[in-house]
Amino acid sequence: MAKTKSKSATYNPKNTWKYDLKKNGVLYLIFLIPFTFLLIFKYIPMVGILMAFQDYKVAKGLFDSPWVGLDKFQELFAGAQFGYAFRNTVYMALLNLTLGFIIPVILGLLISQVRNKRRSRVVQTITYMPYFVAPVVVCTLAKEFLKEGGAITMFLTMFGLPNQNWLAVNSPVFWFINCFLGIWQGAGYGAIVYIAAINGIDQNLYEAACIDGASRWQRLWNITIPSIVPLVVMMFTMQIGLVFMTGFDKVLLLYMPTTYEFSDCLSTYTYRMAFSSGNDFSLSTASGLLQSIIGTLLLIFGNKMSEKATKMSLF
Amino acid sequence: MARKPKYKEGMVVHPSLGERVADVIIGIILLACMALAIIPMWHTLMASLSDGNLLLAHNGVLWKWVTADGKPNWDGYIKTLSYDDMAIIKSYAYTILYVVGNVLVGLVLNVIAAYVIYRKPKASGIMMLFIIISLMFNGGTVPTYMVIRNLGMTGTVWSMILPDCTNAMFIILTLNAFKQVPKSTIEAAELDGAGHFTIMFRILLPQAMGLVTVTMINTAIISWNAWFNAMLYVPSDKNLWPLQLWIKQIVADNATLTTATSPDWNRYLVSYCVIIIATLPVLIAMPFAQKQLQKGSLMGAVKE
Numbered sequence: 001m002a003k004t005k006s007k008s009a010t011y012n013p014k015n016t017w018k019y020d021l022k023k024n025g026v027l028y029l030i031f032l033i034p035f036t037f038l039l040i041f042k043y044i045p046m047v048g049i050l051m052a053f054q055d056y057k058v059a060k061g062l063f064d065s066p067w068v069g070l071d072k073f074q075e076l077f078a079g080a081q082f083g084y085a086f087r088n089t090v091y092m093a094l095l096n097l098t099l100g101f102i103i104p105v106i107l108g109l110l111i112s113q114v115r116n117k118r119r120s121r122v123v124q125t126i127t128y129m130p131y132f133v134a135p136v137v138v139c140t141l142a143k144e145f146l147k148e149g150g151a152i153t154m155f156l157t158m159f160g161l162p163n164q165n166w167l168a169v170n171s172p173v174f175w176f177i178n179c180f181l182g183i184w185q186g187a188g189y190g191a192i193v194y195i196a197a198i199n200g201i202d203q204n205l206y207e208a209a210c211i212d213g214a215s216r217w218q219r220l221w222n223i224t225i226p227s228i229v230p231l232v233v234m235m236f237t238m239q240i241g242l243v244f245m246t247g248f249d250k251v252l253l254l255y256m257p258t259t260y261e262f263s264d265c266l267s268t269y270t271y272r273m274a275f276s277s278g279n280d281f282s283l284s285t286a287s288g289l290l291q292s293i294i295g296t297l298l299l300i301f302g303n304k305m306s307e308k309a310t311k312m313s314l315f
Numbered sequence: 316m317a318r319k320p321k322y323k324e325g326m327v328v329h330p331s332l333g334e335r336v337a338d339v340i341i342g343i344i345l346l347a348c349m350a351l352a353i354i355p356m357w358h359t360l361m362a363s364l365s366d367g368n369l370l371l372a373h374n375g376v377l378w379k380w381v382t383a384d385g386k387p388n389w390d391g392y393i394k395t396l397s398y399d400d401m402a403i404i405k406s407y408a409y410t411i412l413y414v415v416g417n418v419l420v421g422l423v424l425n426v427i428a429a430y431v432i433y434r435k436p437k438a439s440g441i442m443m444l445f446i447i448i449s450l451m452f453n454g455g456t457v458p459t460y461m462v463i464r465n466l467g468m469t470g471t472v473w474s475m476i477l478p479d480c481t482n483a484m485f486i487i488l489t490l491n492a493f494k495q496v497p498k499s500t501i502e503a504a505e506l507d508g509a510g511h512f513t514i515m516f517r518i519l520l521p522q523a524m525g526l527v528t529v530t531m532i533n534t535a536i537i538s539w540n541a542w543f544n545a546m547l548y549v550p551s552d553k554n555l556w557p558l559q560l561w562i563k564q565i566v567a568d569n570a571t572l573t574t575a576t577s578p579d580w581n582r583y584l585v586s587y588c589v590i591i592i593a594t595l596p597v598l599i600a601m602p603f604a605q606k607q608l609q610k611g612s613l614m615g616a617v618k619e
Contacts (some may be wrong), residue, residue: 048458
């Protein structure tokens with residue numbers, strides 16, 4: 001995953017563009033193929049961001065719609081709905097970054113404690129399985145299990161909680177539901193990289209510790225955990241960069257108008273403003289742009305942290 | 316696993332009581348994790364074989380199908396396959412087309428982009444920047460939609476294959492894989508007069524297959540699971556819907572079904588059956604994919 005910084009050093013002796021073009025002309029030509037794809041599907045849409053500063057009308061197009069400066073952003077901040085969406089996004093991202101991050105680490109550590117190789121394999125395969133279940137299916141299952149009389153609801157009634165449709169509850173419960181669904185889907189997958197790292201630890205360390213009479217707990221605390229800390233730090237800094245942009249597709253499948261106050265998030269707000277209830281492309285683009293800017297800043301920040309802490313970076 | 320210390324002969328091993336208790340606690344926690352991972356799909360499988368009316372009256376987890384005569388009820392599957400004029404079967408074919416299209420087009424694009432940068436022409440730094448920027452910034456849902464609409468792709472198969480088939484992350488992964496291939500093989504091939512395409516697809520790719528397979532499997536999973544793009548780009552062409560969008564639609568239809576007068580209760584089973592039909596092949600393919608992904612993540616972890 002991680003890679004060192006790419007240097008633009010060239011290996012040809014004559015370091016001129018003319019020489020390079022002659023030598024590598026064909027390379028430049030074939031690069032045009034992926035270049036065109038990225039240009040059309042990633043870069044040209046960036047031009048569309050200008051819509052955020054316009055009062056975009058479909059009939060007029062991007063070039064003739066009136067420019068309104070930051071009016072659309074003011075409109076965003078003035079509306080209560082955007083405020084809710086922003087707050088919920090922050091909280092859901094924070095939950096994913098804390099609870100959602102630590103559980104795979106713990107699962108990895110637990111699985112690595114299983115001494116029997118066959119059993120360990122079985123545990124890995126089964127906990128890994130949900131990663132292959134589609135978000136649509138996960139959310140359908142969530143609805144089935146959290147509805148009135150659903151399995152989880154019935155389980156919770158044993159602790160004196162009401163028999164209700166948990167997805168219809170207008171409270172921060174939704175943030176936790178979203179986070180737990182992410183964990184259900186991704187914990188086994190996330191644990192793999194830690195298990196691999198623990199397997200890579202020099203066995204001699206453990207043997208030496210055994211001979212010195214270190215207990216299992218001491219070996220875990222003094223050998224295993226220190227050995228995977230760099231990896232954990234790297235994964236965490238990478239996660240910082242992604243946390244604001246990912247993990248919200250489930251919200252669109254689960255939320256309902258009566259719970260918007262706690263379930264709406266920036267992605268769903270952006271979608272709804274353009275395609276569902278509203279038809280305000282400018283407002284939608286403005287909200288998407290805001291999320292994108294914060295996401296990019298976090299990505300750069302996370303990458304810098306990763307570089308500082310572990311000498312590894314994504315780019 | 317890793318923790319299993321290989322006790323040498325003659326070493327006296329007697330795990331203390333504390334260690335045994337720890338083993339039991341860890342075992343219980345992991346069993347619970349496995350149960351949590353399996354139960355939802357098991358419940359769905361059992362529900363798909365139940366009687367619709369009895370299923371609606373059932374509360375909690377379904378450990379075994381509920382039918383009046385105790386035998387599994389296959390009516391749900393029959394209804395699913397004939398649902399909406401064989402829509403599910405058609406959708407299956409299209410979903411496979413999308414997955415294969417995404418994986419193949421993506422593979423070609425990633426390999427080409429990675430190869431060019433790998434050969435380090437003078438502009439390779441700029442090329443890398445071009446790719447990384449596409450990873451960091453994006454136009455967002457609406458502007459991307461507008462571009463695809465203006466290209467006339469909405470309502471066609473192309474809108475489901477081309478927009479997301481290449482991905483900066485996967486290009487970077489492919490490039491990393493290429494960098495691990497010994498340089499001498501390429502030099503040898505060049506001396507033999509191999510062209511760029513021969514080098515990238517017949518020499519580099521086979522040797523870098525480990526990490527490249529990871530990108531391919533991930534692309535396949537992403538496109539098998541995709542529904543959002545279909546909802547944006549082909550909302551009214553039900554023929555082109557991937558399976559996931561059908562699941563979403565059928566589940567939504569079920570909500571209104573229960574309010575109808577004298578409904579066909581087994582029609583309620585269709586949502587469970589379609590989930591099983593859409594998920595089972597993936598779960599069957601999983602052990603293979605898992606092996607590859609694990610190897611890949613190991614490679615990523617070992618690097619440098």
